[in-house]
Amino acid sequence: xKRLSETGLIDWIRRRTPKDARVxxxxxxxxxxVRGSRRMVLKTDMIVENVHFTxxxxxxxDWGYKAMAVTLSDLAAxxxxxxxxxxxxxxxxxxxxxxxxxxxRGMEKAMRLANVRLVGGxxxxxxxxxxxxFVAGSFKSGKMALRSGARPGDALFVTGRLGGSLASGRxxxxxxxxxxxxxxxxxxxxxxxMDLSDGLAKDLRLLCAESGVGAELDARRIPxxxxxxxxxxxxxxxDGEDFELLFALGPKDAERLERGRGAAGGRMRxxxxxxxxxxxxxxxxxxxxxxxxxxxxxxDHHFGS
Amino acid sequence: xKRLSETGLIDWIRRRTPKDARVxxxxxxxxxxVRGSRRMVLKTDMIVENVHFTxxxxxxxDWGYKAMAVTLSDLAAxxxxxxxxxxxxxxxxxxxxxxxxxxxRGMEKAMRLANVRLVGGxxxxxxxxxxxxFVAGSFKSGKMALRSGARPGDALFVTGRLGGSLASGRxxxxxxxxxxxxxxxxxxxxxxxMDLSDGLAKDLRLLCAESGVGAELDARRIPxxxxxxxxxxxxxxxDGEDFELLFALGPKDAERLERGRGAAGGRMRxxxxxxxxxxxxxxxxxxxxxxxxxxxxxxDHHFGS
Numbered sequence: 001x002k003r004l005s006e007t008g009l010i011d012w013i014r015r016r017t018p019k020d021a022r023v024x025x026x027x028x029x030x031x032x033x034v035r036g037s038r039r040m041v042l043k044t045d046m047i048v049e050n051v052h053f054t055x056x057x058x059x060x061x062d063w064g065y066k067a068m069a070v071t072l073s074d075l076a077a078x079x080x081x082x083x084x085x086x087x088x089x090x091x092x093x094x095x096x097x098x099x100x101x102x103x104x105r106g107m108e109k110a111m112r113l114a115n116v117r118l119v120g121g122x123x124x125x126x127x128x129x130x131x132x133x134f135v136a137g138s139f140k141s142g143k144m145a146l147r148s149g150a151r152p153g154d155a156l157f158v159t160g161r162l163g164g165s166l167a168s169g170r171x172x173x174x175x176x177x178x179x180x181x182x183x184x185x186x187x188x189x190x191x192x193x194m195d196l197s198d199g200l201a202k203d204l205r206l207l208c209a210e211s212g213v214g215a216e217l218d219a220r221r222i223p224x225x226x227x228x229x230x231x232x233x234x235x236x237x238x239d240g241e242d243f244e245l246l247f248a249l250g251p252k253d254a255e256r257l258e259r260g261r262g263a264a265g266g267r268m269r270x271x272x273x274x275x276x277x278x279x280x281x282x283x284x285x286x287x288x289x290x291x292x293x294x295x296x297x298x299x300d301h302h303f304g305s
Numbered sequence: 306x307k308r309l310s311e312t313g314l315i316d317w318i319r320r321r322t323p324k325d326a327r328v329x330x331x332x333x334x335x336x337x338x339v340r341g342s343r344r345m346v347l348k349t350d351m352i353v354e355n356v357h358f359t360x361x362x363x364x365x366x367d368w369g370y371k372a373m374a375v376t377l378s379d380l381a382a383x384x385x386x387x388x389x390x391x392x393x394x395x396x397x398x399x400x401x402x403x404x405x406x407x408x409x410r411g412m413e414k415a416m417r418l419a420n421v422r423l424v425g426g427x428x429x430x431x432x433x434x435x436x437x438x439f440v441a442g443s444f445k446s447g448k449m450a451l452r453s454g455a456r457p458g459d460a461l462f463v464t465g466r467l468g469g470s471l472a473s474g475r476x477x478x479x480x481x482x483x484x485x486x487x488x489x490x491x492x493x494x495x496x497x498x499m500d501l502s503d504g505l506a507k508d509l510r511l512l513c514a515e516s517g518v519g520a521e522l523d524a525r526r527i528p529x530x531x532x533x534x535x536x537x538x539x540x541x542x543x544d545g546e547d548f549e550l551l552f553a554l555g556p557k558d559a560e561r562l563e564r565g566r567g568a569a570g571g572r573m574r575x576x577x578x579x580x581x582x583x584x585x586x587x588x589x590x591x592x593x594x595x596x597x598x599x600x601x602x603x604x605d606h607h608f609g610s
Contacts, residue, residue, distance in 0.1 A: 048429055
C-alpha cells in the first residue's frame with residue numbers, strides 16, 4: 001500500500017469533490033464558506049469502534065457510510081434538507097491510506113442520497129476508529145418538524161420496519177428517510193417527528209416528553225422487520241438502530257396519508273402504530289390480545305456503566 | 306460521585322445554556338435550528354487523548370477548552386465571527402459524569418470569549434478521550450480572509466509569539482485571536498490569513514501553496530515565545546500548536562498597521578516577520594547573521610508513521 005500523507009489524503013478528497021455553486025470555499029482553507037439561508041439546521045453525530053460497530057463485522061466503507069447516514073437521518077427527522085457535511089476522522093495506526101479512502105467513499109455513498117457536499121474535515125490518529133460527522137442544512141418546505149408539537153388525539157406513524165437492526169448488520173446501511181420526510185413536509189402538517197435510534201420504546205418517550213403528552217401503541221400494528229427473526233414486537237420496541245422516522249399527524253392528515261399512499265409512488269412505507277394521549281395516561285401498548293399493558297421501560301445509557 | 310445518565314447530562318447542559326434570540330431550537334431535538342446568514346463559515350476539529358494531550362499533564366476542563374478554542378481559532382483565521390458550536394464527546398469508562406461536566410465547563414470558557422452558543426452535541430463511550438467540535442459563523446465585516454490571496458511584495462505578519470507551546474503546556478490554553486482578526490478585517494484588506502497549528506515553517510508553505518507564491522522570513526524579527534526557553538527561532542518555526550494568526554498585507558496596509566498599533570489599544574501584538582516572493586524563489590529565511598538560507602523543511606504527518 002502506497003503511503004499517503006495527511007496532505008495527500010486531503011488533496012485526494014479535494015480532487016474527488018465536485019465543484020458546487022453553493023460552496024464559495026471548500027476543502028483546503030482554514031474553514032469552509034457556503035451559501036447560507038435564513039434558518040440553518042445543524043447536527044453532529046459520532047460513531048466509535050466497538051461501540052457502534054466492530055471491525056470484525058464491518059469494513060471501512062461501512063463506517064463512513066453509517067456515520068454520514070445517521071446524521072442525515074437527523075435532518076430528515078427535522079423536516080430539513082441536508083446540504084453541507086464536515087467529518088472528523090480518527091484512525092488507529094494499523095489502518096492505512098487505503099482505509100481512510102474507503103471511509104471517505106462510504107461517506108460519499110451516503111452524501112449522494114441527498115446532494116450533500118463535503119466542505120471540510122479533520123483527520124488524526126486515534127486508538128479506535130472514531131468518526132464525527134457534522135451536517136448543515138435548511139428548510140425547503142418553509143416548515144420544521146420538532147419533537148414538541150404532538151397533541152392528544154394525534155396519530156402516530158413510523159416509516160419502514162423496526163427491530164433486529166444490530167444483530168443483522170442492517171444498522172451499517174440505514175437509508176436516511178429524506179424522501180419520506182420531504183413528502184410529509186410538503187403535503188402535511190407534521191405535528192412532531194424524530195428518528196429512531198435507541199428503540200421505539202425509549203424514543204417515543206423522548207418525543208412525548210418534549211410535547212408534554214403520553215402515548216398508546218398498538219402491538220398488532222407495529223411493523224416488525226424480518227431481521228428480528230420471530231422476536232416480534234419486543235425487538236421493534238427495544239433493539240434500536242432503526243433510523244426510521246416516528247411522527248405525529250392530526251386525525252385528518254392521518255386519514256389523508258393512509259388514503260394517499262398510492263400517490264407517493266408506493267415505495268414509501270408509512271404505518272400507523274398508535275396515538276397520542278394526555279400526559280397523565282402515560283405510556284401503554286395494546287397487546288396482541290387487545291389488552292392494555294404498560295409500555296416496556298426504556299433503558300438509559302449511563303456514564304460509568 | 307453521583308451517577309449521571311446521558312439524558313441527565315444533556316439536561317444539565319441544557320439548563321446551563323442561556324436563551325439566545327439567534328437560536329430557534331437548541332439542545333434537545335434531533336438537530337438545532339439557528340438564524341443563518343447569506344454566507345456561513347463551517348469548521349470542525351477533533352482532539353484525541355495521547356495525540357493532542359495526555360491525561361497526566363491536563364485535566365478534563367483543559368480538553369474541552371482546547372477543543373473549542375482551536376476551532377474558534379480557525380474562524381478567526383477566516384476573518385469570521387463564530388456564532389454556534391456543537392460538540393461530539395467520547396469518554397472512556399473510567400471517567401464519570403463529573404468529568405463530562407468539567408469538559409463542558411472548559412468548552413463554555415472558550416465559548417464565552419466570543420459569544421458562541423452551544424446548540425447541539427453527542428456523547429458516547431470511547432476507549433480514549435475524543436472531542437470533535439464543530440463551529441458555524443458568519444462574516445460581520447462583509448469580507449473574508451482566505452489563504453489564496455497573498456501576492457509578491459506583501460508583508461507577512463504574525464500575532465503573538467511562537468514556540469515552546471507543547472513542552473510548556475501552553476497548547477492547552479490557546480487564546481483564539483478573534484479580537485485581532487476583527488480589528489484587521491475592519492481596518493485593512495487582509496490578503497491572506499491562516500492560523501498556526503503545525504508550526505510556522507509548515508503552515509507558511511500551506512498558505513503560499515494556496516496563493517501560488519513563495520516567502521522570505523527574517524529570523525531576527527520572528528517573535529519567539531519565552532516558553533521556547535532559549536531554543537530560539539527553530540522552536541518558533543517547527544514546534545507548532547501556537548494558534549496565532551499568520552497573515553499578509555499589501556505594503557501600504559503593512560505600514561499603516563505598524564504605525565497604528567497604539568490605536569489598537571496596545572494589547573494586540575502584530576509582528577512583521579517577512580514578505581511574499583514569487584513562487585520560483587521558494588522559501589528562504591534571513592539568518593541572524595543576515596545570510597539567506599533555505600527555510601527548514603516541514604515534516605508532514607503520515608498515516609502509518
